[in-house]
Every structure is written in structure tokens, then in C-alpha cells.
Amino acid sequence: MSSLVRPGVIFRDRKVSIGSGSTVNYRCIFDNRVGVEVGNSVGIGIGVVFLNTDHNTDDPASRAGKSIWGPISVGDGAFIGSGSTILPGVSIGEGCVIGAGAVVTKDCLPHGLYAGTPAKRIRDLPLPSADTERALNVG
Secondary structure, three states: OOOEEOOOOEEOOOOEEEOOOOEEOOOOEEEOOOOEEEOOOOEEOOOOEEEOEEEOOOOOOOOOOOEEEOOEEEOOOOEEOOOOEEOOOOEEOOOOEEOOOOEEOOOEOOOEEEEOOOOEEEEEOOOOOHHHHHHHHOO
8 A cells, every 4th residue: 555645745855754555645844854754554634744853942142052853753543633743753652643733742652642732642542453453454
């Protein structure tokens, strides 16, 4: 099964991997100076931004200090709502849902609904059943 990347998506570099059956919607931005890994069967809403660089802000003379880099990974079956921002070094676990407009600053454990700024776990989501696992592994 192939993946789908809609028009208007910006990739800063080639350091990206998009899994089978995944969809990247319109106007997403991948600031992928270090790796971004998107798993299988992932849905990415319109205008999601993957930022894997930031700046050290400790120096009062230059708040845009030394660059901080970190890879981003998105687990299989996750969904990232439109307008969300994923910051450096974050891992989004399999089966997670990130609510629209969320700012993800820390790792998201599998099968949870995360929302807000910064994103927090709102509730647990159902785990896949054996039937679901078999259906996902067919083909």
C-alpha cells in the first residue's frame, strides 16, 4: 500500500520516512534537518508543522541562541489533527490522536488522546483487538 502526500507540502530536506498507507495533507511543513519518521497508516491533517530545530533561550543577550536539534517519530496508526505543531525530539506513540491545534512538546505514550498547548493526555483510547491486529496485517 502506498502513502499519499497532498500538494503544497514543504520538505526542508530528504531526511524523512513516510510509512505505507499514511496520508500527509495539504500545506504541512517538515523542517526535517534531522530525521522525521512517520509510521504506517498515519493520518496527518492540514497544516501540521514538524519542527526539529529550536534555539537555546538561556542567554539574555541572544534568546535565539545555539540551535537545538531532535528527531521526530510518529507511531503506526496515529492521527495528528490539523494545525498541530510537533517540536524537536518528540515521539508520538502508536495509535495516538493529537487534537487540532495542539503543540506537542513532550513524548506521547501510545493509544492516548492529546490536546492543548502544550499538549497533555486527555484520556486513554481503546487498544486494538486481536481482530483489528489481524486485519491490519493482511496484505
